Amino acid sequence: MKFKPRIWYLIILSWLVIIIFRAELLLNLILLWIKYSYLLMSEFGNAIHILDFNLFDALLSIKLFLIIPVLLYAFRNRLSWLKNSINFSYTVIVLLMISFIFALIITDENPDFQKDLKATKLLSPFSTVMILHLNKGEKSQGTSIEEFINYKNNVLKPSYDESIVIANSIKIMSDYIIYTQKGIEKKITLSALWVNNGVADITSKTYILGTDEFGRDIFARIIYGTRISLLVGISAVMVSLIIGLFLGFIAGFKGGVIDIIFSRLTDLFLAFPIIYLIVLILALFGNSITSVIIVLGLSGWMSLFKIVKSEVLSEKNKDYILTAGMLGLTKRKILTNEILPVIFIPLVVSIVFQFSNVILAESALSYLGLGTGSSYPSWGAMIESGQRYVTKAWWMISFPGLILIFTIFSANDFGKRLNRSINPGVSK
Amino acid sequence: MNKEFLKALLKRIISSLITLFLLISFLFILIRLSPGDPAQKYLSAEFSPELMKKVTSDFNLDKPVFNQYIIFVVNIFRGDLGISYNYRLPVLTVVLQFLSFTFVFAFLSFIIQMVVSFYLALKSIRNPGGLFDKIVSKFSLVAYATPAFVLGLFLIYIFSVQLDLFPSSGSKALEFDSFSFAGKIGDYFWHLTLPLITLSSAGIAMFYKYLRDNLEDTYQQNFILNLRASGYDEKIILKKHVLPNAIRPLLSVAGIELGILLGGALITEIIFGLPGMGRLMMDSVFSRDYPLVIGCALAAGLLMIISNFIADLIKMKIDKRMIKGLMN
Numbered sequence: 001m002k003f004k005p006r007i008w009y010l011i012i013l014s015w016l017v018i019i020i021f022r023a024e025l026l027l028n029l030i031l032l033w034i035k036y037s038y039l040l041m042s043e044f045g046n047a048i049h050i051l052d053f054n055l056f057d058a059l060l061s062i063k064l065f066l067i068i069p070v071l072l073y074a075f076r077n078r079l080s081w082l083k084n085s086i087n088f089s090y091t092v093i094v095l096l097m098i099s100f101i102f103a104l105i106i107t108d109e110n111p112d113f114q115k116d117l118k119a120t121k122l123l124s125p126f127s128t129v130m131i132l133h134l135n136k137g138e139k140s141q142g143t144s145i146e147e148f149i150n151y152k153n154n155v156l157k158p159s160y161d162e163s164i165v166i167a168n169s170i171k172i173m174s175d176y177i178i179y180t181q182k183g184i185e186k187k188i189t190l191s192a193l194w195v196n197n198g199v200a201d202i203t204s205k206t207y208i209l210g211t212d213e214f215g216r217d218i219f220a221r222i223i224y225g226t227r228i229s230l231l232v233g234i235s236a237v238m239v240s241l242i243i244g245l246f247l248g249f250i251a252g253f254k255g256g257v258i259d260i261i262f263s264r265l266t267d268l269f270l271a272f273p274i275i276y277l278i279v280l281i282l283a284l285f286g287n288s289i290t291s292v293i294i295v296l297g298l299s300g301w302m303s304l305f306k307i308v309k310s311e312v313l314s315e316k317n318k319d320y321i322l323t324a325g326m327l328g329l330t331k332r333k334i335l336t337n338e339i340l341p342v343i344f345i346p347l348v349v350s351i352v353f354q355f356s357n358v359i360l361a362e363s364a365l366s367y368l369g370l371g372t373g374s375s376y377p378s379w380g381a382m383i384e385s386g387q388r389y390v391t392k393a394w395w396m397i398s399f400p401g402l403i404l405i406f407t408i409f410s411a412n413d414f415g416k417r418l419n420r421s422i423n424p425g426v427s428k
Numbered sequence: 429m430n431k432e433f434l435k436a437l438l439k440r441i442i443s444s445l446i447t448l449f450l451l452i453s454f455l456f457i458l459i460r461l462s463p464g465d466p467a468q469k470y471l472s473a474e475f476s477p478e479l480m481k482k483v484t485s486d487f488n489l490d491k492p493v494f495n496q497y498i499i500f501v502v503n504i505f506r507g508d509l510g511i512s513y514n515y516r517l518p519v520l521t522v523v524l525q526f527l528s529f530t531f532v533f534a535f536l537s538f539i540i541q542m543v544v545s546f547y548l549a550l551k552s553i554r555n556p557g558g559l560f561d562k563i564v565s566k567f568s569l570v571a572y573a574t575p576a577f578v579l580g581l582f583l584i585y586i587f588s589v590q591l592d593l594f595p596s597s598g599s600k601a602l603e604f605d606s607f608s609f610a611g612k613i614g615d616y617f618w619h620l621t622l623p624l625i626t627l628s629s630a631g632i633a634m635f636y637k638y639l640r641d642n643l644e645d646t647y648q649q650n651f652i653l654n655l656r657a658s659g660y661d662e663k664i665i666l667k668k669h670v671l672p673n674a675i676r677p678l679l680s681v682a683g684i685e686l687g688i689l690l691g692g693a694l695i696t697e698i699i700f701g702l703p704g705m706g707r708l709m710m711d712s713v714f715s716r717d718y719p720l721v722i723g724c725a726l727a728a729g730l731l732m733i734i735s736n737f738i739a740d741l742i743k744m745k746i747d748k749r750m751i752k753g754l755m756n
Contacts, residue, residue: 267443268450275691276709276728280455283713283721284462360575364695367577368710380577387581387699390596391589398585401578409573 008072008082010094015068022105028155029062029105039148046145054104054156061102089410089417096407099226104156107220108205111377112159116166119181120215122393123207132165132179133194133201163194170202210395212385218395221377222403228378229359229407232293236358237351239297244304249335251305252312259309266302274299278361282370289372292365296358303350311343349419356411363404379404436744444737449501451729455722456500460493509726510719514712519723523705527727529599530697530704533620534689537627541685544628545635550666553643565640568633576692580626580699587622594622597701623700627692631685638681642674679743686735690728 019026036059039047076082084090099106114120119129165188167179176189194201209218251262269277281295315321315338324334365371366380374381379400386396484490488499503509509519552561588596599619600612607615646652647670655665694706701707709724711717 264446264450268447268454272451273686273690273694273728273732275694276725279694279709279713280721280725281458284458284718286463356573364575364577368695368698369714383577383581390581390585394585397578397581401582404578405570405574408575409570412573413569 005086006083007086007090007094010086010091014098018105029058032152032155033059033062035148055152057104058156061104065102065105089413092406092410093414096226099223100230103223103227107223109217109220110157110159111220111224113157114214114216115161116181117215119166119168120211122213123211125208125210125395126206128204128206130167130170131203131205134163135192135194209399212396213389218399221382222400225377225379228372228376229362232362233355233358235293236296237355239294240300240304240354243301245308248305248308249312252309253316266305269302279370287370292372296361300354300358307346307350308343312339315339315342345422349415352411352415352418356408360408440740444733448733452501452504455726456497509723512720513717514715519719522720523723523727526703526705526708530693533704534693537624537689540624540628541631541635545632545639548636549639549643552640556644568636571629572633576626576695577699579629580696583622583626595619599702623696623702627696638678639674642677643670646670646673679739682739686732
């Protein structure tokens with residue numbers, strides 16, 4: 001029998017890979033979880049008070065990470081798609097989902113971390129730096145909350161860390177260390193370093209995909225960028241779906257003047273080069289993550305509207321809808337119970353294509369500087385900043401660019417497969 | 429027939445006009461809804477209250493909203509779109525200056541898309557499922573998924589930075605004026621090569637896919653089998669019978685393609701620093717030149733409406749059945 005890789009093999013494989021490469025972080029996260037649960041029981045108010053997004057993210061992702069195999073086993077029969085055999089686009093989609101959920105576990109650095117620009121700026125892929133850990137002074141043994149916060153800051157990488165020095169190379173002398181940052185040599189005495197069991201604590205770090213012009217890890221930024229892309233994609237598609245369903249249902253059921261008005265409106269939106277419209281709205285109203293989601297949602301409802309309207313028109317005079325109406329079902333009930341199941345399948349296909357359009361549009365907007373803003377790492381914005389260093393740093397544009405192509409390609413391919421499996425009549 | 433054609437034409441013109449009118453109203457609503465007082469964008473109230481009052485009345489901001497709307501519509505139809513803050517010129521003049529480049533650029537790209545996709549589709553349909561067909565089909569899927577700005581930057585990196593073959597930005601060389609006429613045209617195309625590849629690749633992939641599938645479907649129909657059995661030449665079958673049937677659905681795609689083309693032109697112009705309308709729009713967005721932003725958006729919408737209208741006209745000319753379709 002030929003060996004056929006299935007989707008759940010891939011999930012288990014990536015799970016194992018993460019465990020192998022991030023064992024220390026995982027152990028620390030489990031400890032963090034235990035300490036936090038202890039804190040929750042002893043000092044509930046304070047524990048809630050220090051819960052920020054990072055901590056919440058860490059706790060949630062470690063819990064989810066641990067129960068993945070259990071979930072896979074428990075739902076092995078329910079989720080039949082797990083047994084589909086793997087191809088390129090499924091692999092990309094699964095990996096994207098994993099990086100969306102476990103961004104914190106996969107990366108070993110904060111996406112905004114900047115330190116010692118001289119040593120870390122524009123490093124090529126697979127370059128290694130040395131990290132000198134400075135002596136922070138005596139650890140204050142404060143209350144349990146302070147201790148916990150200290151521990152948390154140790155485990156979850158903050159965006160700035162004063163207690164480390166990053167150097168390109170080091171030379172250890174008898175009682176001091178010479179380290180170089182881009183050719184400039186500096187001296188530091190051993191006593192200033194954090195000493196662990198009599199040996200100075202010096203670690204090395206490899207940037208798999210290099211760094212950008214601010215010395216930020218491109219790998220970490222790509223992984224965290226998944227969150228923005230998928231979040232904007234999913235939310236914008238939801239907005240389009242709600243508008244399309246609502247307007248399409250009204251236009252289909254009421255007909256007449258309302259139908260004509262909505263159809264003209266659809267033509268207007270279709271007639272407009274959509275990126276000009278988006279740029280215009282974002283320029284007038286300002287850009288933030290919410291406005292990007294709303295604008296992209298508003299610019300994509302037309303195809304959904306058309307599907308819903310035509311399906312409602314063809315279904316509304318059929319016997320079962322008429323019966324449902326006569327039985328006294330409200331319009332909302334008819335929509336959710338009778339019409340939605342019928343249009344569900346064409347809608348899903350349309351949504352998948354819409355999703356890839358939105359991801360493309362989001363990255364294009366970020367590239368133009370009208371995206372979600374500089375507070376979140378985004379693939380388009382990374383490409384935009386890479387453009388300025390195109391002669392020096394090819395890795396700044398190629399990695400986010402390739403990821404973007406893979407994502408859009410996979411979403412298109414997935415939509416096509418879905419369409420084919422639903423309507424076998426459609427060739428290709 | 430002629431009467432029917434005229435009727436359809438009239439109907440199509442009216443529907444275009446309604447769309448245009450809706451577009452203008454939509455723009456007005458957007459401007460009114462956007463935060464901030466237009467007069468304050470122009471002048472600070474603390475600077476001089478009297479001047480502020482004068483600006484407010486000059487902008488007709490003291491009149492009711494409905495009157496403002498009427499004035500807005502009338503001004504647009506008179507070609508008065510306001511004055512650009514940056515250029516100190518009427519918006520219409522500035523937009524027309526930049527529109528010509530985008531128009532030529534998009535038109536060239538459209539022709540390239542058509543020619544290349546036709547050539548590839550015809551070549552791959554000669555041997556469906558063959559090596560050429562498979563490679564081009566796979567490649568077109570990747571090309572379709574590649575965003576313009578990623579492709580453009582990859583091209584700049586390979587051809588401008590590494591190989592130093594093509595310029596990475598601008599539409600003409602510094603010493604452009606000293607060239608002969610042929611040299612000027614050569615220089616122009618030399619500068620436009622990478623932008624045209626960037627802008628055309630997604631369109632080529634899309635047209636190729638449609639055309640290839642249409643050709644394949646048409647070849648499988650019974651009348652082609654009949655013609656072949658009657659001993660007609662393959663070339664005649666292709667030219668007289670297959671192509672006309674396969675092209676028709678392409679025309680409706682072409683209308684949608686124009687919107688993608690304009691959007692792609694916006695991004696391509698920015699990557700390569702070309703003096704087109706997209707770059708004008710982005711520049712005016714970042715310098716808060718609102719009259720110019722609105723002018724650009726309106727021009728893009730107008731271009732789109734006109735080209736859709738022309739696409740429909742060509743469709744009516746080719747396919748008489750379309751006239752009935754448009755009537756409904």
